[in-house]
Amino acid sequence: MREAIACGDFYQINYTARQSFDTYGSPMSIYRTLRAKQPVPYGVLAWLPHLPADPWTLCLSPELFIRIEEDGVVRAEPMKGTLPYSDGEPLDIRSEQLRADSKNRAENLMIVDLLRNDLSMLARPGGVRVEELFKVTRFGQVLQMTTPIRCDVRPQVTMANIIEALFPCGSITGAPKKMSMRYIADSEGGARGLYTGSIGYLQPAANTLRARGSFNVAIRTLCLQPNNDHSLACKGVMGVGGGLVYDSTAQSEYEEIHWKSRFLRGLPAGFQLFETMLVQQGRCALLEQHIERLCTSAAALGFTADKSALTQQMEHAVNAQATHASLRMRAVLFHNGKCDIQFFALDSAGASASVSVSAMSSAPASAAAATAASASDSATSADRVAMATTRIAPRILPNHDLLRRFKTTWRQHYDDDLKHAVKSGDFDVLYFNHDGYLLEGARSSVFIHYQGAWITPALSLDVLPGVMRAQVLKHPEPYLGTDHVSQERITESMLHQADAIVLTNALRGCIPVRLISH
Numbered sequence: 001m002r003e004a005i006a007c008g009d010f011y012q013i014n015y016t017a018r019q020s021f022d023t024y025g026s027p028m029s030i031y032r033t034l035r036a037k038q039p040v041p042y043g044v045l046a047w048l049p050h051l052p053a054d055p056w057t058l059c060l061s062p063e064l065f066i067r068i069e070e071d072g073v074v075r076a077e078p079m080k081g082t083l084p085y086s087d088g089e090p091l092d093i094r095s096e097q098l099r100a101d102s103k104n105r106a107e108n109l110m111i112v113d114l115l116r117n118d119l120s121m122l123a124r125p126g127g128v129r130v131e132e133l134f135k136v137t138r139f140g141q142v143l144q145m146t147t148p149i150r151c152d153v154r155p156q157v158t159m160a161n162i163i164e165a166l167f168p169c170g171s172i173t174g175a176p177k178k179m180s181m182r183y184i185a186d187s188e189g190g191a192r193g194l195y196t197g198s199i200g201y202l203q204p205a206a207n208t209l210r211a212r213g214s215f216n217v218a219i220r221t222l223c224l225q226p227n228n229d230h231s232l233a234c235k236g237v238m239g240v241g242g243g244l245v246y247d248s249t250a251q252s253e254y255e256e257i258h259w260k261s262r263f264l265r266g267l268p269a270g271f272q273l274f275e276t277m278l279v280q281q282g283r284c285a286l287l288e289q290h291i292e293r294l295c296t297s298a299a300a301l302g303f304t305a306d307k308s309a310l311t312q313q314m315e316h317a318v319n320a321q322a323t324h325a326s327l328r329m330r331a332v333l334f335h336n337g338k339c340d341i342q343f344f345a346l347d348s349a350g351a352s353a354s355v356s357v358s359a360m361s362s363a364p365a366s367a368a369a370a371t372a373a374s375a376s377d378s379a380t381s382a383d384r385v386a387m388a389t390t391r392i393a394p395r396i397l398p399n400h401d402l403l404r405r406f407k408t409t410w411r412q413h414y415d416d417d418l419k420h421a422v423k424s425g426d427f428d429v430l431y432f433n434h435d436g437y438l439l440e441g442a443r444s445s446v447f448i449h450y451q452g453a454w455i456t457p458a459l460s461l462d463v464l465p466g467v468m469r470a471q472v473l474k475h476p477e478p479y480l481g482t483d484h485v486s487q488e489r490i491t492e493s494m495l496h497q498a499d500a501i502v503l504t505n506a507l508r509g510c511i512p513v514r515l516i517s518h
């Protein structure tokens with residue numbers, strides 16, 4: 001790129017990259033949260049079903065492309081020049097730092113000249129004027145430098161002429177426009193789509209253009225593809241980039257990309273992390289494993305978590321229950337690092353019991369089982385009658401769902417299905433994904449004995465790394481009477497042909513179950 005600038009092919013290029021992510025919750029709620037965090041003048045929330053790849057568009061654009069006013073005047077305000085900004089910093093000093101920075105000024109001037117040239121093709125003689133050079137405005141966590149330009153158009157100019165002359169906005173191509181666009185097409189990994197295009201509106205007006213309206217530059221724009229399931233989870237992508245000139249450095253441009261996209265980071269998750277543990281006479285056998293999983297999940301999802309403080313808090317809570325034979329402890333971790341701990345009594349079905357069964361032959365009842373305890377928040381005394389039962393959930397889950405890898409309070413669908421299962425006398429329901437592979441239960445991990453071997457769904461299917469699941473995999477002999485368990489993809493046919501099915505969770509241990517077909 002520097003060689004091309006030195007050769008005079010162009011003198012600025014606006015290069016962009018893509019950031020991929022997962023979202024959870026209503027796109028409308030996400031948009032409201034983002035707008036509150038980064039107020040912008042040209043935001044858009046749009047549902048565009050004719051774009052099946054990315055039907056949801058959440059645009060947090062701070063940049064004006066063109067505004068057509070009631071009297072027909074056309075205004076543009078190209079944006080070039082960025083500095084990070086944090087609350088408490090002196091705004092005037094940081095603004096002056098941006099305004100005085102030679103590189104940012106050069107970027108801004110190049111694009112202003114480009115836009116002036118584009119507008120001149122529409123203007124009356126002398127009709128293009130720069131109204132304020134190097135205007136600095138705060139948008140959330142960044143300062144942006146813009147230069148407003150006014151254009152008095154000729155009487156015969158039409159809206160089609162305006163779009164032809166100005167689109168796409170030079171601030172997202174580079175200068176000269178045609179050469180920079182050619183370089184972008186050759187060097188970027190794929191089409192930008194709606195990103196760096198424009199979103200706006202037109203209304204009838206009594207001017208020579210017969211219209212008034214406003215169009216943004218579609219930057220800071222999230223395109224979301226729903227997973228088409230109950231969870232409102234979406235796959236998202238956002239383009240982000242900046243203007244590169246001869247004296248740009250890779251490090252500074254990389255930092256600028258992060259400045260521009262950090263409004264996406266640190267958002268409240270909209271859910272909490274939790275762990276449910278069995279406490280017996282002031283002791284939780286798997287406490288260390290629960291804390292480890294909680295902290296690992298917190299790190300992955302951006303929660304604050306002090307492992308030492310959590311360990312101290314939970315150990316103190318467990319030790320205080322020494323007079324109780326068996327309790328269910330629920331620890332809920334909030335986004336800010338606060339942890340709430342509650343204890344619940346276990347019902348009669350959850351009393352501690354040890355069941356030892358030999359390795360399989362043919363009947364499902366021959367599965368091995370370990371220490372059993374209470375079921376979960378929805379447990380009832382109907383949970384254990386002879387051999388527990390389970391059935392396949394009618395709800396099919398998406399093939400990929402990052403949130404399934406973590407134990408979160410975003411689980412209303414699991415709770416609803418489990419409530420129906422318990423009413424039917426079942427211990428749990430089992431979920432398959434759209435590819436037809438077994439995932440897990442609403443409150444348990446799954447092991448099956450199939451064609452002489454024990455197998456369990458692989459974590460790559462986006463299933464919860466259960467604490468008890470990990471114990472069984474690490475020490476399978478006392479639980480399943482075998483020295484090896486493999487992680488594989490299990491089909492519905494394999495599940496029906498299994499010699500035995502065992503469900504596991506940290507409260508119950510290992511539960512042999514019988515599959516109900518209907």
